[in-house]
Amino acid sequence: MESLWFCLAAVMIAVYVVLDGFDIGTGIVHLLVAHADGERRSVLRAIGPVWDGNEVWLIAGGGTLFFAFPALYASSFSGFYLPLMMVLWLLILRGVSIEFRNQVESLLWRPLWDVVFAWSSLLLAVFYGAALGNVVRGVPLDASGYFFLPLWSDFRVSSHGGILDWYTVMTGIAALLALTLHGALWVRLKNADPVRERAVSLARRTWWGVVIMTVALTAASFAIQPHLSERFTSAPWGFVFPAVAIVGLLGIRWSQSNATELRAFLFSCAYLLGMLTAAAFGVYPYLLPASTGARFGLTIHNAAADQYGLGIGLAWWIPGMFLAAGYAVYTYRHFSGKVPSQEPS
Amino acid sequence: MNSALSVDRFQFAFTITFHYLFPQLTMGLALLILVLKSMALRTGDEHYNRASRFWARIFGINFAMGVVTGIPLEFQFGTNWAQFSRTAGSVIGQTLAMEGVYSFFLESTFLGLFLFGEKRLGPRLHWLSALCVFLGSWLSGYFIIATDAWMQHPVGYQMASDGHLRLSSLWSVLMNEWAWWQYAHNMLASAVTASVVVSALGAFYLLSHQYEAYARTFVRVGVIAGTIAMVLLIFPAGDRQGVLVTAYQPVTLAAMEGLFETKEGAPIALVGQPDTEKMKLDNPILVPRALSFLTYRRWGASVKGLKDFPMDRWPDNIPLLYYSYHIMVGLGTLFLALMVLAAFLLARGRLYGNRAVLWVLLLMTPFPYVATTAGWITAEVGRQPWLIYGVMPTAAGASPGVSAGNGLFTLMGFMGLYLILGMLFLFLVQKEIEQGPENEKESP
Numbered sequence: 001m002e003s004l005w006f007c008l009a010a011v012m013i014a015v016y017v018v019l020d021g022f023d024i025g026t027g028i029v030h031l032l033v034a035h036a037d038g039e040r041r042s043v044l045r046a047i048g049p050v051w052d053g054n055e056v057w058l059i060a061g062g063g064t065l066f067f068a069f070p071a072l073y074a075s076s077f078s079g080f081y082l083p084l085m086m087v088l089w090l091l092i093l094r095g096v097s098i099e100f101r102n103q104v105e106s107l108l109w110r111p112l113w114d115v116v117f118a119w120s121s122l123l124l125a126v127f128y129g130a131a132l133g134n135v136v137r138g139v140p141l142d143a144s145g146y147f148f149l150p151l152w153s154d155f156r157v158s159s160h161g162g163i164l165d166w167y168t169v170m171t172g173i174a175a176l177l178a179l180t181l182h183g184a185l186w187v188r189l190k191n192a193d194p195v196r197e198r199a200v201s202l203a204r205r206t207w208w209g210v211v212i213m214t215v216a217l218t219a220a221s222f223a224i225q226p227h228l229s230e231r232f233t234s235a236p237w238g239f240v241f242p243a244v245a246i247v248g249l250l251g252i253r254w255s256q257s258n259a260t261e262l263r264a265f266l267f268s269c270a271y272l273l274g275m276l277t278a279a280a281f282g283v284y285p286y287l288l289p290a291s292t293g294a295r296f297g298l299t300i301h302n303a304a305a306d307q308y309g310l311g312i313g314l315a316w317w318i319p320g321m322f323l324a325a326g327y328a329v330y331t332y333r334h335f336s337g338k339v340p341s342q343e344p345s
Numbered sequence: 346m347n348s349a350l351s352v353d354r355f356q357f358a359f360t361i362t363f364h365y366l367f368p369q370l371t372m373g374l375a376l377l378i379l380v381l382k383s384m385a386l387r388t389g390d391e392h393y394n395r396a397s398r399f400w401a402r403i404f405g406i407n408f409a410m411g412v413v414t415g416i417p418l419e420f421q422f423g424t425n426w427a428q429f430s431r432t433a434g435s436v437i438g439q440t441l442a443m444e445g446v447y448s449f450f451l452e453s454t455f456l457g458l459f460l461f462g463e464k465r466l467g468p469r470l471h472w473l474s475a476l477c478v479f480l481g482s483w484l485s486g487y488f489i490i491a492t493d494a495w496m497q498h499p500v501g502y503q504m505a506s507d508g509h510l511r512l513s514s515l516w517s518v519l520m521n522e523w524a525w526w527q528y529a530h531n532m533l534a535s536a537v538t539a540s541v542v543v544s545a546l547g548a549f550y551l552l553s554h555q556y557e558a559y560a561r562t563f564v565r566v567g568v569i570a571g572t573i574a575m576v577l578l579i580f581p582a583g584d585r586q587g588v589l590v591t592a593y594q595p596v597t598l599a600a601m602e603g604l605f606e607t608k609e610g611a612p613i614a615l616v617g618q619p620d621t622e623k624m625k626l627d628n629p630i631l632v633p634r635a636l637s638f639l640t641y642r643r644w645g646a647s648v649k650g651l652k653d654f655p656m657d658r659w660p661d662n663i664p665l666l667y668y669s670y671h672i673m674v675g676l677g678t679l680f681l682a683l684m685v686l687a688a689f690l691l692a693r694g695r696l697y698g699n700r701a702v703l704w705v706l707l708l709m710t711p712f713p714y715v716a717t718t719a720g721w722i723t724a725e726v727g728r729q730p731w732l733i734y735g736v737m738p739t740a741a742g743a744s745p746g747v748s749a750g751n752g753l754f755t756l757m758g759f760m761g762l763y764l765i766l767g768m769l770f771l772f773l774v775q776k777e778i779e780q781g782p783e784n785e786k787e788s789p
Contacts, residue, residue, distance in 0.1 A: 049457035052412060056449040062419055063442030070434025070509075077423025077430075078744035084424055085417075085755040089762060092413040096766065099409035103773050146427065148746035305435030306505070309512040313439060316515075320446035327454035334462060 001310045002300040005068040006287070008317070010280040012064055016057035017128070017276060018182075018269045019328075023051040025183015027094060027121025028176070031114060033187055033198040040114055044098060045339045046190035050331060051098060055091070060324070067313060071145055071303035072287045079139060079147040080131065083163055087127050094120040122176065129175025133168035136225055136279055138289035141296040157224050159291040167224055174213040178272060181206040185252070185265045190339055203264075207252060214249065214275075218242075221282070227289060228282040238281045245274025352752035353425040353743045356759065358725075360417055362718055363763050367411035369717050372486055372532065373539025373574075374404050375479040377566060382475045386468055396562050397475070398463075399782035400543070405460055406773050410766065417759070425752065429732055429742030436502050436512045437492050440519070444488035452481025486535070487528055494524035496733050497724065498593050510736070523593070526585040527724070533578035534720065537680060538713040540571030544687070545710040546778065548703040559782045561697055564706070568691050572684040579677060584639070590727070591640040594734065596654040597727040600663045601670040602636055603629075604650045611636040611648035619667045624652060660729045669722035676716035683709065 026047050034040040066073045077084060093116055101113035139147045140159045152162035155169070164172075184203035188196050222228050232238050248271030255264035283289065287303055290296035304310065378397050385393035419441060422430045430438075455477035463471050495501075501517030502510045512518070544567025550560035590598050598604075603619040603626040604611060613636045617629035637646040651659060660666050683705060690696035696703075728734055732742040 049461040053450065053453035053457060055412070055416075056445060056453050059416065059419060059449055060442060060445030063438060063445045066419075066422070066430065066434050067436075067438025067442050070438060071431050073423045073434055073438070074427035074431035074744075077420060078425070078427035078746050081424050081744070081747050081751055082755070084420060085758065088417045088420060089758060091416055092762060092766070095409060095413040096769070099405070100769060100773065103406070104776065144745070145431075146744075146746050305438070306511045309435040309439065309515075312512070312515045313442070316443060317446065320443070320450075324446060324450040327450055331454050331457060334458065334465070 001307060002068075002304045003285070004314075005064075005304070005310055006280075006284060006300045009061065009064050009068060010277065012057060012061035014273050014276040014280075016054070016061050018272050019054035019057055020051070021179050021182050021272060022186035022265075023047045023054055023183075024094075024121045024124050025179040025181070025185075026187055027117050027183070028125060028180045029183045029187055029199065029202055030121070031118045032202055033184070033191075034195050037110060039191075039195050040110070041102065042191050042195060042339050043187055044101065044117075046187065048098070049335050052095075053328065053331065055095075056324075064313075064317070068305055068310060069287055069298075069300070069303040070305055072298050075141065075145050075147065075298060075303075076135075076139075076288055079149055080134070080163065081148065082151055083127055083131065087124065087131075090120045090124045090127065094124065125176045125179040126172040129172035130164060130168040132175070132276075132279060133171030134163055135288060136171070136221055136228075136283060137165075137167055138225065138286075138291040138297070140292045141288070141290040141298065142292065143296065145296075145298065145302075167220055170213075170217060170220060174210075174217050177206055177209045177213055178275070181210050181252070182265075182268045182272060185261075185268050189261045189265050192338055203252075204256075207249075210271075211249065214245070221279075225282070225289070227286065231282050231284065235281075238278070241274055241278035241281050243274070245271050245278060248272075248274055349747060349749040349752055350740055350743050352749050352756055353747070354739070356425060356752060356756040357418075357421055359756065360414065360421065360759055360763075362721070363767075364411065364414040364418060365717070365721065366714055367407045367414065368482070368486070369535045369538045369714070370542060371404055371407045371411055372482045373535040373537070374400060374407070374543070375475075375482045376536055377539050377543055377570060378404060379472075379475050379479045380566060380570070381562075382472045386472050392558065392562070394468075395782055395785070396559055398785065399559070399777075401460060402777050403774060405456075406770065406777070408456065410770055414763070414766070425744055425747060426732075426742050427744035427746070429737065432508065432737060432742075433502075433510050433733060436499075436510055436518060437495060439512060439515055440488045440492045440495070444485050448481045448485035448488065450481075451477055452485060455481065483532060486532055487524075490528040490531055491519055491521060491524040493724070494521045494527050497527070497728055498523040498589070499733050499736055504736075510733075523589055526582060526589060530578060530582035530586050530720075533574045533582055534713070534717050536574035537571055537578060538717060540567045540574060540684075541680070541706075541709050541713045543567035544571060545707050548706040549778075550781070551697060552700060552703050552707065556781045556783055564696065564703075565691060568684065568687045568696070568706075571680075572688040575677070575681045575684050579681060583677070587639060594727065595649055596651065596658050597660055597666070598640065599649060599651045599654065600660045600666050601723060601727060602648075603663075603667050604636070604648060605652050606650040607647060607653050608650065609637070609647045610634040610645050611650075613639070614671075616671075619664055621663050658730070660727055662726050662729070666723060666726045669719040669726065672719040673716050673723060676712050676719070680709070680713070680716070 026043060030040065030043055034043045097113040097117035097120065101110055101117070137157060139149060141147045150162045152164040153160065155161070155165045157165045157167050181203055184199045184206060188199040188203060191199070248267045251267030251270065252264050255267060285299045285301070286297045287300060288298040378400050381393050381397035381400065385397065455474040458466060459471065459474040459478055462474070466474065495518055498521060500521050501512065501514035503513045505511050544564045547560040547563025547567060550556045551564065603614050603617055605624045605626065610633065612631035612633045614626055615630045615632060617626040619626050634644045636648055638644050640646070640648060687696055687702055687706060690699055690702060730738055732739040
């Protein structure tokens with residue numbers, strides 16, 4: 001039962017990253033691919049009806065972690081106190097920049113929110129990457145199951161390091177590049193030239209960066225977290241997850257022509273899903289490994305709620321998520337295709 | 346503010362109070378927009394569609410504010426109240442996750458369709474999307490209230506040997522008697538906020554001779570909905586909540602009423618200042634025996650005063666509790682009187698020309714917000730010194746690792762950010778009001 005909830009929570013977070021990932025990616029590339037006001041409105045219109053629903057995956061995923069693994073929720077959220085609060089501020093700024101931008105026609109108002117949108121998205125991508133890096137690396141949990149990390153100390157990977165060290169900075173950059181690519185492919189899918197054309201060339205250049213970071217990150221992860229190699233050698237079927245990521249990455253490269261815009265975007269989804277599930281698989285059965293000794297780590301067993309709660313949770317979670325998936329499919333079909341081009345105003 | 350606990354408390358209080366300024370309008374407004382869309386569907390009159398599009402724009406701004414200020418709340422359970430989350434997470438995590446899964450997906454999906462898809466959907470489906478936005482937002486209210494109600498009156502759990510609480514019946518948590526009456530009271534209050542805002546804007550347009558056809562619709566819909574909601578808000582919803590507080594939180598009742606001595610035939614204090622040092626109410630104006638009747642339905646019933654409870658069980662800020670409660674009740678009574686008067690004039694066909702009453706309707710705008718906030722302060726300060734009533738003291742729930750310094754840093758961050766957001770919000774709403782229901786831009 002605990003393993004099942006581990007998978008469900010991991011899937012929810014992965015879906016969040018894939019869906020809100022293209023909103024965030026759109027933000028990162030916003031200033032680069034869209035120059036005139038009409039272009040920028042088109043780019044925003046492609047995420048306008050869906051970004052809020054995509055963000056619900058974060059809320060629902062957070063809620064799921066909360067009731068299935070309360071000790072993890074308590075320990076990680078209080079331990080990552082400062083960066084988490086900054087993520088919240090960035091989410092606030094990004095949300096209002098999308099919603100408020102088009103409310104006022106002014107030469108100062110709109111560029112201001114475009115810049116806020118772009119920078120908050122960019123920083124969010126880095127924060128999310130660094131957060132994932134922290135989970136893989138482990139944190140200095142003590143016997144009470146708590147820890148508290150400063151933002152940074154000496155940038156070395158050790159039990160008295162900070163949230164940012166060379167490894168988590170690396171995961172942050174990798175996430176930034178991956179979401180840049182993801183966003184560029186979404187913008188390409190949803191927009192007409194010249195925005196589309198700029199997105200194509202940006203995606204082509206970013207792709208190389210993603211390849212390099214994927215290789216480097218894989219090597220670094222196995223070097224700093226020995227649990228990963230134990231997992232993959234003891235359960236070799238787990239290689240299917242990184243394989244999905246590799247197929248996704250290569251598939252993006254193969255989908256260069258105009259007819260394959262949707263396919264390229266879906267390959268990018270596969271890449272992100274593959275990377276995230278590979279990380280989740282590698283960390284399992286830990287939810288949060290401890291850098292202070294394996295016995296302090298939070299696992300699916302010592303952090304889980306009781307059996308009744310997990311069981312009854314499943315009873316409402318499954319129909320609820322079918323509904324949610326249904327809404328999502330309906331919305332994306334309803335708003336499918338290129339966004340209508342915008343007259344400058 | 347020098348202890349981590351007080352920073353944690355203040356940060357939650359501040360962020361949730363600011364957040365709830367927005368949902369209390371959107372939940373009620375979702376209902377009124379549904380009413381307008383239903384009128385459009387029935388009459389086929391484009392007037393009602395335009396009116397609902399206008400309110401949908403105001404709704405959209407409020408909704409965005411509600412979303413972005415709402416996310417920090419769920420996360421703060423973990424960041425600032427880790428010990429509480431760890432102890433009670435298997436219970437309250439359920440209702441919070443259900444809110445995400447059952448209401449936020451519904452609400453956000455159909456709001457996107459409602460705001461962006463009117464042309465493609467056609468009138469019936471567009472009405473349906475308004476219905477789903479309404480259902481989603483009201484469902485979300487229920488899950489949150491069920492969470493709070495569990496903290497006020499915990500049911501359906503067991504304490505494990507390690508001190509953690511285990512869910513033993515999700516059904517009991519969802520069917521908590523406290524939750525249903527608190528929900529009714531709160532949602533009706535939300536309907537009152539929206540009704541007052543809608544009728545106040547109608548009054549503003551009528552008084553300034555703009556968009557008068559729309560203004561009359563706004564005043565009519567607002568006053569009728571507001572009158573109905575206000576009556577039900579007081580009876581049965583408010584009354585039943587009073588009975589529950591009497592039964593389960595008697596010390597809170599005594600503090601709310603400023604009742605220090607146990608009395609048979611206890612009075613209600615309309616006005617007065619509680620002095621917790623000398624244990625008496627200064628300058629009281631009392632209605633004899635009323636409290637006994639309202640709580641126990643007998644004029645001579647004995648109501649226990651604060652002196653008969655151990656002081657360490659007293660709510661830790663009795664004056665704040667007492668004033669919040671009195672502000673809520675006082676304003677509620679005023680709203681009722683005004684709404685009934687306005688409804689009477691409306692029925693006689695004399696409201697639209699009565700400038701004095703329109704002025705009062707207009708000036709009422711901020712007060713439902715004040716009353717709702719005061720009501721929530723009453724509920725949450727009244728719960729003290731408990732985080733989970735009778736089970737976990739507030740002091741035991743905070744995060745052990747988060748220092749006062751880190752807490753104050755983020756508290757000040759939130760204050761600064763929300764100050765800017767608040768100013769932007771007022772500016773944008775003012776622009777929509779100025780633009781009015783007739784001049785429609787293309788959708789954003």
